[in-house]
Amino acid sequence: MSLEEQKVELSKLGVQESKKEKKTQKKGLADLPRVDGEVVLRFAPNPSGPLHIGHARAACLNQEYVKHYGGKLILRVEDTDPRRVDPEAYQMIPEDLKWLKVDWQEEVIQSDRIKIYHQYAEELIGLGQAYMCTCPGDEFKTLKDRCQACPCRDQSPEENLELWKKMPEMREGEAVLRVKTDLNHKNPAIRDWVAMRIVEKEHPRIGDDFKVYPMMNFSVAVDDHLMGVTHVLRGKDHLANSEKQKYLYQHFSWKIPEFIHYGRLKMEDIALSTSQARKGIEDGVYQGWDDPRLGTIRAIARRGIMQEAIQELMLEIGVKIADSTVSWKKIYGLNRNLLEDKSNRYFAVLNPVKVEIQGLPESLKGNIERLKHPDYPDGGVRELPFDGVVYLDQEDLENNRSKVLRLMDAVNIFIGDEVTYHSASLEEARKSDARIVHWVPSSSNYQVELVMPDARISNGLIEPASHEIKVGDVVQLERVGFARLDSIKDDKLTFYYAHK
RNA sequence: GCUCCGGUAGUGUAGUCCGGCCAAUCAUGUCGGCCUUUCGAGCCGAUGACUCGGGUUCGAAUCCCGGCCGGAGCACCA
Incomplete structure (x- = not known):
């Protein structure tokens, strides 16, 4: 008989279904147990x-x-x-x-x-x-493992107090104060644990x-x-x-x-405890506590991960006792949702190759404007001077041999033995099935350094409007990914790469 | 070894206490398609999980037993 049929039968017999109310489930964090007021x-x-x-x-x-x-x-x-x-x-x-x-x-x-x-x-x-215990550690352990009391356990409070008063004059290891628990506790670790000990080391x-x-x-x-x-x-x-x-x-x-x-929180690719990280720093493997390879808050912050992303992540993971492994993809996904709307866009070319466009009509030279954010025209534009000499990513050139390539918001070029002017309009580019790529003017740019999550560094050039980026801002380098401006030195901007 | 605790899609998470509304939620990822002057976003679609075996029950992700796998603790650290 199905559940429905049973219900029908029961109601025929006049039996009321007893409603067991289940706890109404709220979204978000699980409730704390036994909360009384604040x-x-x-x-x-x-x-x-x-x-x-x-x-x-x-x-x-x-x-x-x-x-x-x-x-x-x-x-x-x-x-x-x-x-x-x-x-x-x-x-x-x-x-x-x-x-x-x-x-x-x-x-x-x-x-x-x-x-x-x-x-x-x-x-x-x-x-x-509590009692003062002067047993050597290993002797106490032997007794403890057998559920036996050590001789010190029977001392009177007066005797213990006397020893306690002398404790500051004793040497490290000579005595400890133990809390009485249950010598028969099935977990030996719980039995008569240490409350106070002597440490001969300056704090x-x-x-x-x-x-x-x-x-x-x-x-x-x-x-x-x-x-x-x-x-x-x-x-x-x-x-x-x-x-x-x-x-x-x-x-x-x-x-x-x-x-x-x-439960324990593991982080994908990062198995570093504070002590291991410290050792790595001392050995010169890591540059400091904010080295991008570390799992410290400051390292994560430096990589352009937003506080809100971490917050959301932690709330989602919650308090369950099972261990969990956080994947970077999860963090990146949350972070991208936050960054997408508020990150301005800039052109940065890594592995730059200087290209002179042959046969470029004079009329097409001039300043090119491009929105800082494609979805928010109110955010303003950046200007890129275009005179036919630009830097392109080596990879873009190699992947488009004998093909038409469109420089965003500028012109279409043909990559042959020489790079030649092809056409101007976007329609032409579409007709030629051209890849649309970012570029940096050769006449005006800054050097850029991009520090990757594995601490490797890519070098390149970035468009002139990048001077308006403030240290700490996270921007999107178009077709490269989101990155946080970490420092500016002379004419070189250093970014830390976050993710695509 | 001893004590204790866990195991839901690639990852995280809801549901487990109190069995039925769970052919299992949401997020992130991945894969298609559309769209887009970014490889970003957006839109549409798809993908994919109850660790295994028994038992109890009309009915088990949920309760019981066992196996397997994993974790923590077993300090004069925190």
């Missing part, structure tokens, strides 16, 4: 370098949720490991966030709060939920005021609680950490925030 979210990077595309996901999503529910976003710089701090990152992170158009209402740096973590550590000892930002530093799991949980964070968006690599942190919340009788874990 939300407090945080973006909490480690200052080990500039932000990369993976950070952009967390930042954009946090931003979007705050916008959607109301509330605030906290920027929290997590620099509790002096060895993993790049001092420049303190500037680079806010810069990158601004480029991403992410706003935060509060900003804290964890190295300003070491004393707070010490206070809570002490309190936890007082509660009997790049706060110097050597402290030797006892919190572990990320401790400072994060304390801060999330103190700052009233309601929802924690983090990568699934933090799954075990979320569980570790839950013990701390329970020990302090704090309300546990909602943890949401998203």
